[in-house]
Amino acid sequence: MSAVYRDTRADVDTAAIRRNLSKIRRRFPASVRLMAVVKANGYGHGAIESAEAALAAGADMLGVALLEEAVELRERGIRLPILVLAPVPPRYAELAAALDIRLTVTEADWFRQREELRRSLGGPGGDGTRKSDPNAAFPQGIGTEPPNGPPLRVHVKLDTGLGRIGLRSLEEWERIVPWLKREDVVTEGLFTHFATAGWADASFVKLQYQRFLSMTEWARSSGIHPALLHCCGSASALRFPEMALDMIRIGAAAYGFYPSALAPQWELEPAMTLRSALIQAKRVSAGDTIGYDRAYTARGEEWIGTVPIGYADGWSQIMQGGEVLVGGRRAEIVGRIGMDQLTVRLPAPCRAGDPVVLIGSQGGEKISCAEAASRAGIVPQEITASLTGRVPRNYEPEFGSEALTKEEYAWKPKQDVLRR
Numbered sequence: 001m002s003a004v005y006r007d008t009r010a011d012v013d014t015a016a017i018r019r020n021l022s023k024i025r026r027r028f029p030a031s032v033r034l035m036a037v038v039k040a041n042g043y044g045h046g047a048i049e050s051a052e053a054a055l056a057a058g059a060d061m062l063g064v065a066l067l068e069e070a071v072e073l074r075e076r077g078i079r080l081p082i083l084v085l086a087p088v089p090p091r092y093a094e095l096a097a098a099l100d101i102r103l104t105v106t107e108a109d110w111f112r113q114r115e116e117l118r119r120s121l122g123g124p125g126g127d128g129t130r131k132s133d134p135n136a137a138f139p140q141g142i143g144t145e146p147p148n149g150p151p152l153r154v155h156v157k158l159d160t161g162l163g164r165i166g167l168r169s170l171e172e173w174e175r176i177v178p179w180l181k182r183e184d185v186v187t188e189g190l191f192t193h194f195a196t197a198g199w200a201d202a203s204f205v206k207l208q209y210q211r212f213l214s215m216t217e218w219a220r221s222s223g224i225h226p227a228l229l230h231c232c233g234s235a236s237a238l239r240f241p242e243m244a245l246d247m248i249r250i251g252a253a254a255y256g257f258y259p260s261a262l263a264p265q266w267e268l269e270p271a272m273t274l275r276s277a278l279i280q281a282k283r284v285s286a287g288d289t290i291g292y293d294r295a296y297t298a299r300g301e302e303w304i305g306t307v308p309i310g311y312a313d314g315w316s317q318i319m320q321g322g323e324v325l326v327g328g329r330r331a332e333i334v335g336r337i338g339m340d341q342l343t344v345r346l347p348a349p350c351r352a353g354d355p356v357v358l359i360g361s362q363g364g365e366k367i368s369c370a371e372a373a374s375r376a377g378i379v380p381q382e383i384t385a386s387l388t389g390r391v392p393r394n395y396e397p398e399f400g401s402e403a404l405t406k407e408e409y410a411w412k413p414k415q416d417v418l419r420r
């Protein structure tokens with residue numbers, strides 16, 4: 001981590017992520033593979049650190065949303081199979097194959113476009129000869145297609161009712177089949193995603209599941225036998241383990257978020273504590289106003305604390321009216337949340353430097369991500385995934401705000417810097 005001069009930070013307990021995934025893993029037969037979903041920087045917890053925790057928990061595959069997320073994991077030395085859960089432009093298929101990254105496909109036209117691109121680059125699929133120009137690098141500079149390079153592994157996404165991505169009709173399936181049977185393509189998986197896995201009424205989940213099973217029959221009749229049929233994210237895996245099929249895709253639950261109020265209590269642990277410290281504390285009088293638009297007016301003698309976190313850190317204005325912990329007690333966020341700061345009404349006199357916990361425990365009090373999220377009307381993972389790069393992620397249990405190195409204390413601006 002580069003130097004940090006502000007007390008705002010997110011402490012991440014990667015052992016909790018590992019334990020959560022191990023607990024989930026143990027609930028399923030060994031034949032059910034575990035995909036740990038580490039998209040969006042591991043739901044804000046750090047992609048590499050979450051991937052390593054998943055590896056330690058025995059995960060079989062990683063799931064990401066973007067090809068760049070998969071490439072980053074490869075660049076950082078993660079060797080586990082990785083599936084990009086949404087289609088990427090066909091021009092990046094060769095990059096994915098070269099890095100052993102599985103792609104999601106939904107239509108024949110994607111393969112057709114890939115083919116046209118390879119022909120135009122003189123790769124396989126043209127006149128059959130491999131006259132590739134060693135200098136004609138594919139986008140992203142990964143180099144030309146190696147002769148008899150690795151196959152492209154794909155998972156076909158089937159839309160059974162979520163309505164975002166995936167093929168829906170038998171006709172679309174039949175158009176994609178010839179491409180799936182190509183020698184340089186391995187159809188490793190078929191999958192779908194549920195729309196209502198958190199609902200008390202399970203009828204639509206069951207309908208989607210039945211549709212998925214009948215669509216997998218299309219594959220069988222076409223002579224395609226993917227090794228991995230999968231449909232469950234966290235909520236459905238916890239609630240309907242009988243629907244696990246060959247693999248479950250676990251995101252939210254890995255980070256300790258119960259994906260539904262109806263999910264069984266598997267003792268999942270939250271993995272992030274979001275901390276800061278007051279940069280100012282002051283006494284104000286009745287009628288004094290606080291923050292932009294004078295949005296808060298003190299009702300009497302009150303103590304107001306200023307916390308150095310704002311919407312540019314991912315602490316959105318929808319968190320207005322929420323609470324933080326100061327001195328082991330709850331303090332209400334008052335006034336508008338700014339780009340860099342927010343203000344709280346303190347339960348007791350405080351001073352600058354006093355520790356603040358926005359998510360986590362302090363003294364006997366606790367504010368869970370779930371509590372803060374439900375007050376704001378969002379899901380808990382939106383809070384952690386929204387934290388920007390301005391909030392350092394700390395993986396050292398003993399790290400404290402006093403952990404400046406000697407060099408950092410000693411650092412002095414050069415005279416000419418000051419004069420300029």
Ligand SMILES: *Cc1c(COP(=O)(O)O)cnc(C)c1O
Nearest residue numbers: 037085193233234249250251252
């Ligand atoms: C993000 C994602 C998941 C993980 O969902 P959680 O509810 O966080 O476990 C699973 N499958 C797909 C297709 C996803 O995009």
